[in-house]
Amino acid sequence: MKSMKKILIVDDDVDFVEATKIVLEESGYDVEACLSAEACLEQLKANVPDLIILDVMMETDHSGFDLCREIKRNLKTKEIPILMLTAVEQKYPMNFNRAAGDETWLPVDVYIDKPVEASVLLERINKLLR
């Protein structure tokens, strides 16, 4: 039997995590969640997921940016695809989508602005995990 792909959601918004978890679980993924960047780093020591969905504004306004660089610097976790899902653009009006993929500044595989429709999110996840 093919094992379920593991997705780790890192977001401090409990309601959003719950909603996304239902959608992903019902679509056949094994989902875990962390409510902070710090908790995510702890979690990664024990379990390496197949994909990380990452918010930006958590403990600080830039927690997610720091975390994705940290993940990509670590040999154990650098291959994990990161999907950045955030509303940071509302606060800092910059073109983060264009910066996504820059190894130094924003080493994420996909950047999506919140809010996002469930089907769009699933499509991007499926593509990343194909």
Added chain:
Amino acid sequence: MRPGDARSSRKHAHVAIMDSDRETVEQLLKELRKLGYKAEAIEQTKTLLRKVKNDLIDVLILAVDAWGGGRFELIPLIKRLNRSLPIIATSGDDSLETAGKVREQGVLFYAMKPLDMREIDIVLKNALARGPKYQRPITFVKPTRAENDRENEILDINEASRTLKLSKNTLARLAKQGEIPACRIGNRWCFIRNQIYEWLRIRAAGNQCNYNTLILETMDEGVAVVDRRLKIISCNSAYLKALDIPRDRVIGEPCYRVSHRSVAPCDEPICPVRKAFKTRQAVKVLHVNYDNEGKERYCDVVALPIKDAHGDITSVLEIIRDNTEIYNLNRHLNGVMRFFARESKATLGTVMMNISALADENLSATIDKSKRSEMLVSSLCSLKLMHDMIRNYIVSYQVENGRLQCNKSIVHIADNIIYPVIFETAPLLRKKAISIDTFIGNLKPTYCDVDLMKVAFTDMINSMAKYAMNGSKIRCSVETDGDFVMVVSGVGAGVPHEKFQNLSDGSLDVEHQEMSDAEMGLYIARRIAEIHDGGLNIETGYIVGDQHVSYDEFRATRQYSHLEVVSNTEFIRLQLRIPHIDVHWDDGGDK
């Protein structure tokens, strides 16, 4: 200062202590409170700076060796926020190097540990005697009716002579020549107080006679002429109106005292008048002035140097453009933008995820029925919270701009407020499996604005639901015990101390801070209570055994120092109280 004065100034003086040495802090708190000061310990730099900025501290006792040293670097920052705040620096490090560094920062006193309380008390008394708050009040009071009458008072020649500091003969001569406004009744000269002040003002303008004054009066903006000693020698009515000060309290006064309510001139780089004298050029800066009620006024100040016949700069024309309304509007728009940025992240993100999944036929078919219902309830709750937050923003805007209307009527609190709000918040409470126990005591009809009170109660329940533990119970009691009292309490997990601290000391700045929905809600509830001449009391802390201990008490009391903080034993108690007015139901009594 008389002994009584010292005592009374102590009673009102707010002394803040910042030190990592718990023993010293406790000792200081105990001794200072015994001496009659209002003393408090501050641990976080952020809290300290906020309180300094909001002028909530009269004297600061700062341990420069705290938290591993280097605290003296805070002093310039503190001075920038409030340069008149007296700072007593303390340290256990007796090196000359540290003493030198600290002294360089301009502290009032440098005390070595262990502290001598007699010495500290003397320094505090000196600091308070120097402080503007404890000197002759310099805040100008809006003229009352009695003062207006005084301005129109008729003076005889003796009083006018004393007022103008001119001899009676000179005054009589000037009156006879028609140089000063006066009238002769019988054989006596009579003067009207505000007319002779006006004459004095024109005279103070020197050789420029009335022309300058007339020219100034043609300008819509507040304009003053300031001499080299920074004293105002002339001004127009718009200037007086902008600052809400009578003319006789402006002419001859230093400009910083009038416009900034400050006892010292501004530093040269930020003072346009001093800069204009120095550079001989026109200067424009943004200044924060204060009106009679102590409210900030954001003004563009333009200083234009005036040359005399020899080309020397003898005075500067200061033009004040009050941009407070524009500034406030921008500030409010920024607040609204920040709010929507946050909400699109949180609330709309959740709603979009849930609803889009349910609306997608393929996806929805894979989701279990109970989970579908859960997603709908979650979306409903998010939208309800968003609605409440938008309403709170609108109310806060109305409050800040004095546009909030309070339409009071006789209200049955239980039927019109308590039960409808509990019904509306039911999905939110159900989502967190929180139950609510309602106790309706001896409740009399209350005279209040039913809509505003519903907003206040909703905000109290929302805040409680946000911080209460899943599966916990909220207790809500309502009764009339002389006043009308509504108490909502619950046991929560991780109530952020800082957020409630901000609300508890009443220093919350709605537009400057990144306010959370719970803070905003409680701020609105408090303002609604205040509009009804009441108040909102917020208590939060730890439950130790069967005791409810506030955060401050917990930290300051030695008996709790060995206890570990357990995150899920925290409590919140919100008490809204408004005065009860004896009224009767039109329909014949309480329901």
